[in-house]
Amino acid sequence: MELFTLWLWPFLALLLLPGILVYFGLHVVERGIIFVDLALAQVAALGICVAIFLGAHPGHDVLPYALSLVFTLLGAALFALTRFRHSRVPQEAFIGIIYVVAAAAATLVLSHSAEGDEEIKNLLVGNILLVNRAEVLRAFSLFAAVGILHYFLRARFLGITFRDRKVPGLGIPLRLWDFLFYGTFGVVVTSFVQIAGVYLVFSYLIVPAVCGALLCETIRGRLLVGWSVAFVAGLAGLTTSVKAETLDLPTGPTIVCFFGLLLLICGAISAVRGRGRAEA
Amino acid sequence: MTLRRLSWISIAASSLAVSGAHAALRVVATTPEYAAVASAVGGDKVSVTFLAKPTEDPHFVDAKPSHLVALNRADVLVEGGADLEVGWLPPLVQESRNPRIASGGSGRVAASEGIQLLDVPAQLDRSKGDLHAAGNPHFMMDPENAGIVAHHLADVFCRLDPGSCTAYQANRERFEKTLDERMRSWAAKLAPFKGTPIVTYHSTWRYFAARFGLVSDTFLEPKPGIPPSPPHLAEVIAKMNDQKIRVILVEPYQNRKQAEVVAEHTGGTVVNVCQFPGGLPGTDGDYFALMDADVSAVASALAPRSAS
Numbered sequence: 001m002e003l004f005t006l007w008l009w010p011f012l013a014l015l016l017l018p019g020i021l022v023y024f025g026l027h028v029v030e031r032g033i034i035f036v037d038l039a040l041a042q043v044a045a046l047g048i049c050v051a052i053f054l055g056a057h058p059g060h061d062v063l064p065y066a067l068s069l070v071f072t073l074l075g076a077a078l079f080a081l082t083r084f085r086h087s088r089v090p091q092e093a094f095i096g097i098i099y100v101v102a103a104a105a106a107t108l109v110l111s112h113s114a115e116g117d118e119e120i121k122n123l124l125v126g127n128i129l130l131v132n133r134a135e136v137l138r139a140f141s142l143f144a145a146v147g148i149l150h151y152f153l154r155a156r157f158l159g160i161t162f163r164d165r166k167v168p169g170l171g172i173p174l175r176l177w178d179f180l181f182y183g184t185f186g187v188v189v190t191s192f193v194q195i196a197g198v199y200l201v202f203s204y205l206i207v208p209a210v211c212g213a214l215l216c217e218t219i220r221g222r223l224l225v226g227w228s229v230a231f232v233a234g235l236a237g238l239t240t241s242v243k244a245e246t247l248d249l250p251t252g253p254t255i256v257c258f259f260g261l262l263l264l265i266c267g268a269i270s271a272v273r274g275r276g277r278a279e280a
Numbered sequence: 281m282t283l284r285r286l287s288w289i290s291i292a293a294s295s296l297a298v299s300g301a302h303a304a305l306r307v308v309a310t311t312p313e314y315a316a317v318a319s320a321v322g323g324d325k326v327s328v329t330f331l332a333k334p335t336e337d338p339h340f341v342d343a344k345p346s347h348l349v350a351l352n353r354a355d356v357l358v359e360g361g362a363d364l365e366v367g368w369l370p371p372l373v374q375e376s377r378n379p380r381i382a383s384g385g386s387g388r389v390a391a392s393e394g395i396q397l398l399d400v401p402a403q404l405d406r407s408k409g410d411l412h413a414a415g416n417p418h419f420m421m422d423p424e425n426a427g428i429v430a431h432h433l434a435d436v437f438c439r440l441d442p443g444s445c446t447a448y449q450a451n452r453e454r455f456e457k458t459l460d461e462r463m464r465s466w467a468a469k470l471a472p473f474k475g476t477p478i479v480t481y482h483s484t485w486r487y488f489a490a491r492f493g494l495v496s497d498t499f500l501e502p503k504p505g506i507p508p509s510p511p512h513l514a515e516v517i518a519k520m521n522d523q524k525i526r527v528i529l530v531e532p533y534q535n536r537k538q539a540e541v542v543a544e545h546t547g548g549t550v551v552n553v554c555q556f557p558g559g560l561p562g563t564d565g566d567y568f569a570l571m572d573a574d575v576s577a578v579a580s581a582l583a584p585r586s587a588s
Contacts, residue, residue, distance in 0.1 A: 005377060006348050112506060127343050130371045241345050248346040 007242055010251070013131045013139075014234035017192060018204045020143045022226040023150070024185050025209030026219065027161045033079075033091060037189045037205055039099040040075050040182070041198055042106070044190040047071030049106040052113060072190050075102075076182030080175050126197025128238075129251050139191050146184045157181060158219065200252050204230055207259040211266040229266070233258040304441045308354040308381075310365050311338050312556040313420045314391055314429070316567040318358055320455045321433045325444040326356075331372075334558035335532040339505065341368045351376035354387065355440060358433065361390030362397055364417035389436050391429045395419050398486050412483065412504045421555055421574075422487035423463050426567060430455050462568055466575045467492060473582045479520060479548070480529040481508075481539060484555055488574070498525065500538060508538050520546040527581045529553045551581045 028036060050071075051064035075098065082094040150157055160177055193201050208229040212222030237255025305326040309315035315330035322328065329350050332341045338360070351357065351372060359365050373381060380387040397415030419425045434452040438445035474493040478485070481500045489496035498519055502512040519525070526548045530539045539550045553574045557563045560577075563570040 006352055006375070009375075111509070127371075129343050129345060129348065130375050132371075132375065248344050250342065250344055 007129075007238065009131050009133055009136050010128050010238060011235075013128060013136045013195060014238055014255075015231070016136065016140050017143060017195070018208075018230045018234065019227060020147050020188055021192060021201065021204040022208040022212075022230050023147070023223065024188060025205040025207075025226065026212065026222055027157070027181070027185075028205055029209040029213060030161050033095060034206060035092065035095050035099065036079060036182075036185075037201055038198060039095045039102065040072060040079075040186040040189050041193045041201065042099050042102040043075035044068040044072045044186065044193070046102045046106045046109070049109045053109050068190055069187065072186035073183055076179055076186045079182045080178035083175070083178055126193060126195055126200065126252065128196045128200065128255075131195050135195055139195060142191055143188060146188055149184065153180075162219075197252055199256050203233075203256045203259045207233070207263050211263060214266050214270040225266075229259075229262050233262055304444060305355045305437060306353055307356040307358065308350050309358040310341075310360060310369060312558050312565070313426075313567055313570070314358040314360065316557045316565055316570075317426060317430050317455070318356075318433055319565065320567070321430050321448055321451050322437055323447060323451045325441065325447055326437065332556075334554065334556035337533040338364055338556075339367055341365075343368065343372055347372055348376050351381060352378050354378060354381050356387040356389060356436060357381035358389045358391060360417050360420075361392035361414075362395075362417035362419075363412065363414040364392075387436075387440065389432065391432065392417060392419065394428055394432060395425055398490065399483065416483055416486050416504075418484045418555060419487050421485060422491040423459055423466070423571060424491065425487065427456050427459050430459075458568060462571065466571060469575050469579045470494070470582075473579070476582055477523055477525045478527045478529060478578070478582075479516060479525055479542070481531065481534040484531060485529055485553075492575075494578075500528070500542065508535070513538065513542055517542055517545045520548060527551055527578070529578070531555065532559050549581050551577050553577055 028034060045068070047068035047070060048064045051061070051067045054063065056063040078098060079091075079095070082091055156177055160174065160181070189201055189205075192204075196204075208226030209222065211229045212225040215225050216222045233255055237258045238251055240258075241249045241251040241254040305322065307315075307318045307322060307326050307328045309318055309328065309330040311332045312330045312334045315328045318326065319328045331347050331350070332338050354376075357373070359369060370383075373383070379385055382388065392415075397417075397419065399412060400415035401413065420429070430452050434448045437448045441448075470492040475495060477495040477498065478489065479498045479500065480496055483496070483499055483501075483504050485494075485496045488494070498516060500508045500513065500516060502509055520542070525546070528539045528543055528548050528550050530536050530550055530552060531554050532552070536550065542548065543550050552560065554560045554563070554570065557566050557570040560570065560573045563573050
């Protein structure tokens, strides 16, 4: 019964929101830009820190949200620009540099504020247990909008990521498509980070996509495996954290550990299958 | 560390398990010192749990599932007030869906009500970084204020559970009597050091110092909640050498390393103290034991060293 009173919105958040992250995860894993979500989240956090520095209060004023969006889009532009820029420097290096510089800048901006450290921590760790109705509904409508956009433009987005030669719509430069990809991705990551924190976002992006890639070849199959893994990990993590009262485990890290467990299982299945195929 | 944490968890778990068995009132306190006073006043008529661990920064507490469960079932929520828990309690209370402890609810108690707060700023300016915008919330370190809170709680318990009122008032009287006795011995222990300045990490010990005649106006934090900066620490070191201040008080969740660096440059001593029962060994759930430990730690650090 408590599931439907105390834990209703965390449960719905874990049910409704990760779907689009699993989809973006396929792109991120395939493109080999695993840490781009951390970097974008950190750039968004820098925007919020600047807003706090200017005297705004996160959660009450519009400025933090607006600035985090502006910074996210600037970050997206940077990522789109750094693609194919230099043959000897991998894009992952730029991602790492953007991450540390944004993190350091955020610390500098808030070094004279009492809530500074806490705001940064809240943004990175989040708290899925305390998510409320308004946050879930707002994030869900945003994710639905991004999802619809990507569904209609799927041929181009998937084509670019999976390096399909027959990408349609090349009248528009590749960089602009990349900017659109990173921009929508950044908006999704930023708003989920504020609800669930970086650990969870990272897990929801990467683990289901890796499980899908281990078990399936088609994009449809990977998505289905990924969505199942995401659903099971979320439900198992929330239930364990809430039911194991004597342990009193924080919810986010519990879910992350279930992701680790599920990846092990998928890896085992894939290994057994591989041996079966080799013997056949 | 792991052992202590585990034992705390089992204490919290066992007290949760007890709740609802026979006790009339289920009391949740934000921090352990209010839980200790609530237990003393409520006796076996109430079950008491607390949210922040004694070794956790009370300004910032991470939400756990058990917090929501405890708050959901609570009849009474005791908070320090004066903005101490403003960073983490409101969303917990909101998500606990319990009108009894909502702001303005019958079971919501702000301990700071009726307390004369120190350091109330003349003008509010949180953007410049001051955690104590409503005044200094660490008033429980003055034992007289613990007496006021005991009174306050007895009144609330009587209002919510009139049948056990005589028991609550008797418990409160016993608590105050013990407090008066201990107060004399604490004051005697610290009397030789009247007017001695001390350095503390955070402005936690302002009330303690005011009550026992010490001077607490030097802090490792440049402002409450702002982490120590190198120029500020340099100032503190200069001031300590200048005024021959020898004692730096540090609490479990504060950065002990910075205090040690300052101590190294000043020949000072870093002293472990805590504002919460359970934060020092042997003080679990007992306000008197905690004050005993804090007073003894400060007194022995201030005492002239036999070697010199």
